[in-house]
Amino acid sequence: MSSSKRKSSDLKTLTENRIVYSEFGNGDNSAALKRSVPDNSAALERAVPELPPNQQDLRVQASRKGRKGKTVTVITGFQSKPETLNALLKQLKTQCGTGGTVKDNTIEIQGDCGQRLVQVLIQQGYKAKISGG
Template sequence: MASGKGNSDKRIVYQEFGNDNSAAFERPTQELPPQQQNVRVQATRSGRKGKTVTVITGFQAKPETLADLVKQLKAQCGTGGTVKDNDIEIQGDHKQKILDILIKLGYKAKISGG
């Protein structure tokens, strides 16, 4: 293949801000102390092929803070979990246990849904 093009998939016609401009478009996240955050704990199965997942919503925190919190919750519940779109998802139905942990950490948490 002696066409002389090189890396055709990395050809950029015009770019104004250099190589990585993702930081320019990010919105700053305001970090509130746990006492001022109203979080909701809910167990759901929708869109998960029948598997129950406990979802914690309502966080106003930086991704690093959420990563530390999800690590602690996963260890306490003995299961897996992740952070998606400023929400924490923990595998299994652990509503009451997660509620107790969040209240001990100072969050204003409530169980949402049935």
């Protein structure tokens, strides 16, 4: 029974060396905080294949789900970098005269502009279809 209990000297050394919470660090961990961590952000970024427009199959559909009854035209199926999507978004917004945004490799344009968006996308070389009813 006494073997399961720890000696008071063992408990004292364990509690002295153990850090429970440290917001800014202390003298013992200052070397660890000063140590430089290599920047691997480029390796952690998601690899997105940049396909040419004629190889991308896009779907255009109008949606009101989760938008308090407002109609939004959603374009899905992009396989390109965010910079390319932002440039395309700007062109589509000027063609429709409305606002829009890029979310998770999809473009959302305010309003029901499906026909006009399909025409503009086909002129730019994308394969686009209207999806849904």
